[in-house]
Amino acid sequence: MTQLEMARKGIVTPEMRKAAQADGVDPETLRKLIAEGKAVLPKNKNHSFQRPLAIGANLRTKVNANIGSSGACASVELELEKLEAALRAGTDSVMDLSTGGDLRAIREAILEKSPVMVGTVPIYRIATELHRKGIPLYKMDVDQLFKELEEQCAQGIDYITVHCGVTLETLKRIEGSDRVLPSVSRGGSILMTWMRHNRKENPLYENFETVLDIAYKYDVTLSLGDGMRPGTVVDATDRAQIEELILLGELARRARERNVQVMIEGPGHVPLNQIEANVILEKRLCDGAPFYLLGPLPTDIAPGYDHITAAIGGAIAAAAGADFLCYVTPAEHLSLPSPDDVYQGVIAARIAGHAADIVKGIPGAIERDRRISIYRRDLNWEGVLSEALDPEAARKRLALAYDRETCTMCGELCAVKLSRPFAKKS
């Protein structure tokens, strides 16, 4: 039985108990959320790891770090370094998006070392193999694709992205549209290439029941990919994107009917004033399924700083109800991220998530802000550092003034110090 199936039967599993505890919620509350499909608990039956977590409504906003090799840059060691950096920065999940080197070995190593859930996009493996052999992508063998899905699920992957919503119907919405970038989704564009050449429907859509069979067998959570996500703010929230979202909502319902856990992937590049609408729409069209966002980036003009741009969009999205933020690193749009980029990306996403958790009313969120602020009032620097998101980074920057009490920003003209007589005794 899957976590969803057990939740529906009223059973609180050990994983639910652990995940509930990590989030500071009641296990029964979490069970209900999972049963309703408003939360997922990605954990493959074949993967045991330290920190199973749930993603969804009324829970702390979770953060994912995409790691993985590329053709230009592939080694198991480097990927383990990135995993380590992501974990040090406090990620809740990693996705292995490798497309270079020994893909199975990298996946195996990450699965073994990761204390957090691991996701993949199985079609990358197929595309990588074809590319290596010089075979055009449109010759992708559908059976091979499903074999790969099964292999990765059997291997222990906790959630997989499947771009089931890129259909002949969705593609129609691109034709004749003003889209600047038809697709910025690797998985989506691989399928589009195949569909265009073979004039056939997306096999992941057409054989969605087979996808469900595999996912059910290992309790792999489906992350329904957004092949039509906008790749520039100019393309955001267009007909192709929303057509796909409608289909994903239908597929999500089918998944839940088969007791398969499911979440929905979302954009992408979205102007500030469309972000909330995107979250509301997803929740409505997908019956409250957890929303997993990449970014969103509210502008395209800051390559080199897209972790900051994504933090802006991510905070707004999460405050509006998005549940899971896929980080963006400073390397986005320019190169494969380094371990330090991975670290910076996770930190930025966590800032966004926490700022949102304060207004989501997540238990414990604003309390941490209160604690650090009381330490700040008391100029108790060790206290401040102990509550800081990244104590080490803060400690490196901390420079005390001559009085050893205040920092070098204001020295003895420190407002906190000067306004002490006005502080309420507490």
Place this chain on the structure above:
Amino acid sequence: MTQLEMARKGIVTPEMRKAAQADGVDPETLRKLIAEGKAVLPKNKNHSFQRPLAIGANLRTKVNANIGSSGACASVELELEKLEAALRAGTDSVMDLSTGGDLRAIREAILEKSPVMVGTVPIYRIATELHRKGIPLYKMDVDQLFKELEEQCAQGIDYITVHCGVTLETLKRIEGSDRVLPSVSRGGSILMTWMRHNRKENPLYENFETVLDIAYKYDVTLSLGDGMRPGTVVDATDRAQIEELILLGELARRARERNVQVMIEGPGHVPLNQIEANVILEKRLCDGAPFYLLGPLPTDIAPGYDHITAAIGGAIAAAAGADFLCYVTPAEHLSLPSPDDVYQGVIAARIAGHAADIVKGIPGAIERDRRISIYRRDLNWEGVLSEALDPEAARKRLALAYDRETCTMCGELCAVKLSRPFAKKS
């Protein structure tokens, strides 16, 4: 006559013309905005500089960088380095907040070298001098304070922060309140200290007409400081803050009646879901006066990364109508910023401002996103770099894959490349 006075008389000044051109708006449109008090054009009669800019409604969101020495860290050279870093990062304004070293010399050097408007907080000089002489702040001489105001205005400062809204009435709102941090405003807490000890009203409030006389004489724009701004999200939007804002609205009206340009400073530390309300409130209570925000920071837990936290809050505030973003650097709350911190702070604030300008509908804003996205679609990397906010930083990170066309992120599995057949010919 001040810019405001001339605007009211229907005169388009050369500065208005220059500022209008820089913003891509019609000079007559800008004149009207200035006449209505919805925009300011900070430019001291005694200061000639290259790039006069207007701040306000329907204009590009502007960015300020706070530089300046402190007791622990004071040299003219270092401040000029910070000025240079801020300019390289594209700041629209700098404030010299020095409280260490030869304050007049630093101010003089910044005024001379800066091609953009320069602001100060004159009371810092007074407090610094008292502190040096070992005289308690409550012994501050009111005449001395006004002499200093006059001196800095005569010297050519384009706008000054005066904390006129910290009054006996506002302070009452702190007493018995739950505020964690009574004040995080240096200027505010200096005045609070003086008021508490002398049991007298804030001299800048009581003698506001004198402030106006001086400001009018040199056409110095008043930036009405927020001594009561919250210093933690827990304190945001409380009675003390809003009481002060009400007073600032009244003072702003008096300033405009005297033909003195005026803008309003705002918080601070504000949870995500209160930011828009703060902007709406300021616009209403202050008759549409330009809103100058420090941050806002939607969480307190990320010292070392507060430029990112402030970018989140700044983007939301600006999208809601805030006009002027004071940057926050990664050093905030920990130490005086270095030139590199200054650079990072300006970039982060500019990302926030631009993301907001897209949704404000500022002419030219989204067009830049469109251009960079078309270059991205065409994998025209030089084009991408040419439209990037920080071309140098982006170039450093750019790493091309073997095919020299795509980047190392995806290599030949690049979605942009794969989805080309679906692109509209343009």
